[in-house]
Amino acid sequence: MRPRARTTLADVARLAGVSAVTVSKVLNGKGHISPETQEKVQRAAALLGYVANTAARRLRGGATRILGMVVPELVSPYFAELARAAADAAGRCGYDLGLFTTSRDPQRERERIQSLLGGMADGLLLVVPVGASEFLSTLEQSQVPIVLINYFGGATHLPVVRGENYEGTVALLHHLLALGHRRIGFIGGAEHSGQAKERYRAYREVMRAAGLWDETLVQPGDFTRRKGLEGARALLGRPSPPTAIFAGSDLMAFGVMEAAQERGLQVPADISIAGFDDSPLASLVPPGLTTVAHPIADIAEAAVRLLLEAIEGKSVRDQLLEFPSRLVVRGSTAPPKTPLP
Amino acid sequence: MRPRARTTLADVARLAGVSAVTVSKVLNGKGHISPETQEKVQRAAALLGYVANTAARRLRGGATRILGMVVPELVSPYFAELARAAADAAGRCGYDLGLFTTSRDPQRERERIQSLLGGMADGLLLVVPVGASEFLSTLEQSQVPIVLINYFGGATHLPVVRGENYEGTVALLHHLLALGHRRIGFIGGAEHSGQAKERYRAYREVMRAAGLWDETLVQPGDFTRRKGLEGARALLGRPSPPTAIFAGSDLMAFGVMEAAQERGLQVPADISIAGFDDSPLASLVPPGLTTVAHPIADIAEAAVRLLLEAIEGKSVRDQLLEFPSRLVVRGSTAPPKTPLP
DNA sequence: TTTAGTTAGGTAAACGATAACCTAAACACA
């Protein structure tokens, strides 16, 4: 005999001697059901270990109490923290968070999101790349509520929650300039990341304003340690290497530290290094990484709150919440060895 | 006018001038449909941007090509890596991975898993605590395929894929003993973790066999850096502190390093420190952490493979796959200062 | 020509939960 199928409403109804609809009403607290019947039904449901079928509930248009979240990846501490914070916030409101990572293929990616859309989640938190604007107009028409996280791309009516990048970068660079640095190298972030673009924009403008702009001090990056290492090797191999390097993420900054070590450079005596994100490692790796703290918890919490509001039917159209970032100075930055010219 | 509802099979059918069933057949490559009709249907589906409704498909008993995965948390690099590897493996097989984190409340946890069960996933990868054995017998009866990851609890017929812990710990301790250490402190892992139990078991047996067992050298832990710090403070504050500390996870080992730093101890000159997991940080934090590498990629890949086999109908009952761990010696371990007595 | 098999596609039913509607009884009030 094959394993019995999962308990359904009908099973509970049979055991309790009522109709399936009555069971549904009791379990959802709707309609008028006498206390005795409620009791009976509750008992039967507990006995059978009844749990509502998410697919059926969703199909009928009901809530699944699941929020979907799509992130590019999970290995970088940034997204791991973001996901954790969002899961916490959702949990506090009685929701579960289902996490999906972006697929490399954009076409496939869209199908996945569309599939998630009506699939099972009551709402979606999306960390999307900037290049998706025409896709976003499709999403805007969706009945499933959506909140974009850290979106810096083209105009959209979808609600956006993000952390600030520009001002944080400016503060960091002013810190380096105030220390006396004049040749400040930059290693960029991932190509399609709006945040990376913001950081680069700030770098360029600050350096231009200071009359220090030098395109050869800029290296491409992708937020990984490896790229930080490679970029730093290139920068440090120049005839007149920079006295400070600002990496677009902490992970890349750690790669820069490795490159410094390779060349026998002391941090911060021989070279100052700064990152972005304030990942948990930043305080751990000696001498402590100067970086910009991104308000991950605020972002996640606000995004969940906004999404729940949307699910409850409130209009969140065109809402934009931006949280400030904060300069965190640690041991990896100091005045350059050579005094100012 | 409110936003039009999502495109359904019926919409595509209307546009293509066929029945909904025919559309379904074309899109799933079943039944006998003429090339011309197929062409027509494909075109209509593409035009409308049709994507099947996951809930409906699942309800009907069809596949969603989604695997569910439940992990205790995401912030520790171990689970982040495990999830990434599983998502990769699933992706290569045309499946998506939906990730859920364990809720703190065990009762709620079970409901969640049950809910996921028939809810939407074609199969489930579960990282469960040891104390769940009676719950597992419920899961065994489920029609939805399940694979347990890193399970070391009571007997079950569910397939299990795990990394080896005992031998790896033995190898690590033999390494420390061979260096000349005699007082080796231990900081344990999370209470309900089967892996933590295995590591502790190995520690106890090796130390007993060497005639070095001393219960006061054991500190409780929970895999977090904070607990590593606290445990190490306690151990280093003893009249005769250990010359080496083995922490049940890399994260805790970093906490131990902090504690050493607090007391002005040099690693490895004054104290040897070892961890477990070989997290990405292990090679990064100077002087490099001696640790045991867990075969995360192998585990994830095998678990996904096994789950897909189960989904295809093969029997995986009672299967157990265990992958070996590997000692990784780095700079944090060296002979103790005081020569052997 | 008859029979059997194949091809193309349609119809009906089912998955499980729930919203909308309905019935019947009980109750209140004039």
Place this chain on the structure above:
DNA sequence: TGTGTTTAGGTTATCGTTTACCTAACTAAA
């Protein structure tokens, strides 16, 4: 006593997809 209102719970239909089954036409073999 008659009329409206509330209460308790059942009936029906529906969400979108897929499986099982059916029909009709065409083809091939006997």
